[in-house]
Amino acid sequence: GDSVTQTEGQVxxxxxxFLTIHCNYSASGxxxxxxxxxxxxxxxxxxxxxxxxxxKGSSRGFEATYDKGTTSFHxxxxxxxxxxxxxxxxxLRPSSFSKLVFGQGTSLSVVP
Amino acid sequence: xAAVTQSPRSKVAVTGGKVTLSCHQTNNHDYMYWYxxxxxxxxxxxxxxxxxDSTEKGDIPDGYKASRPSQExxxxxxxxxxxxxxxxxxxxxxxxxxGNTGQLYFGEGSKLTVL
Numbered sequence: 697g698d699s700v701t702q703t704e705g706q707v708x709x710x711x712x713x714f715l716t717i718h719c720n721y722s723a724s725g726x727x728x729x730x731x732x733x734x735x736x737x738x739x740x741x742x743x744x745x746x747x748x749x750x751x752k753g754s755s756r757g758f759e760a761t762y763d764k765g766t767t768s769f770h771x772x773x774x775x776x777x778x779x780x781x782x783x784x785x786x787x788l789r790p791s792s793f794s795k796l797v798f799g800q801g802t803s804l805s806v807v808p
Numbered sequence: 809x810a811a812v813t814q815s816p817r818s819k820v821a822v823t824g825g826k827v828t829l830s831c832h833q834t835n836n837h838d839y840m841y842w843y844x845x846x847x848x849x850x851x852x853x854x855x856x857x858x859x860x861d862s863t864e865k866g867d868i869p870d871g872y873k874a875s876r877p878s879q880e881x882x883x884x885x886x887x888x889x890x891x892x893x894x895x896x897x898x899x900x901x902x903x904x905x906x907g908n909t910g911q912l913y914f915g916e917g918s919k920l921t922v923l
Contacts, residue, residue, distance in 0.1 A: 705848065728910050739812070739898050739914030740851070785850060789910040795841075795866070796912060800850040 698723040698790050700799035708805045709776050717771040717784055717802045719760070725791030729762055729769040732785040740785055776806045811835065812915035814899050820921045827886040829918045831899030839904060840882040841866070841912065842874060845896045857882055858904070889922045896920070
């Protein structure tokens with residue numbers, strides 16, 4: 697079945713560090729890929745999405761590029777801030793438009 | 809602004825007791841969902857509904873029931889709460905997933921502790 701794998705469970709960085717959170721997926725066809733962010737005490741909210749190969753999604757300085765060849769959608773940010781501390785979820789919507797599939801989540805902690 | 813509200817936001821229940829978590833949305837969305845969040849497991853789908861008076865099983869439905877009495881309201885029911893059901897529960901709503909966005913709108917979560 698369709699699945700999403702995030703390899704980092706927790707990431708700890710200092711402000712201005714470069715961030716990469718890895719996301720790999722398994723799905724047939726061309727799923728839509730998402731990154732959601734969950735700030736403390738809140739529900740997850742959409743960060744951005746991408747629906748075609750090589751499409752780049754971006755928001756709030758974060759970006760990810762849909763790569764069908766490597767089945768990846770890695771999240772990157774050049775310079776993180778303390779306010780970026782949150783849980784990040786990679787997700788996919790299958791081509792069949794059935795329910796969303798979420799990865800395990802990555803907890804990001806940024807210290808000043 | 810789209811809104812999904814959950815109640816209660818926090819609850820302590822006893823093992824074997826009945827728990828009802830409620831969700832109300834003002835997004836005019838047909839689809840509603842209940843997810844469970846656990847560290848290391850991410851968000852797992854318990855039940856969902858795409859029309860009032862009808863619910864569907866998600867990936868982990870055992871031990872849970874759901875009720876959708878209207879488009880706006882969706883409840884999650886634990887008839888016999890167990891320790892393993894201690895978790896944070898999220899309700900969400902969306903347009904049909906075949907639509908343009910496929911975006912889910914989440915509530916703020918309900919923290920359930922079963923003792």
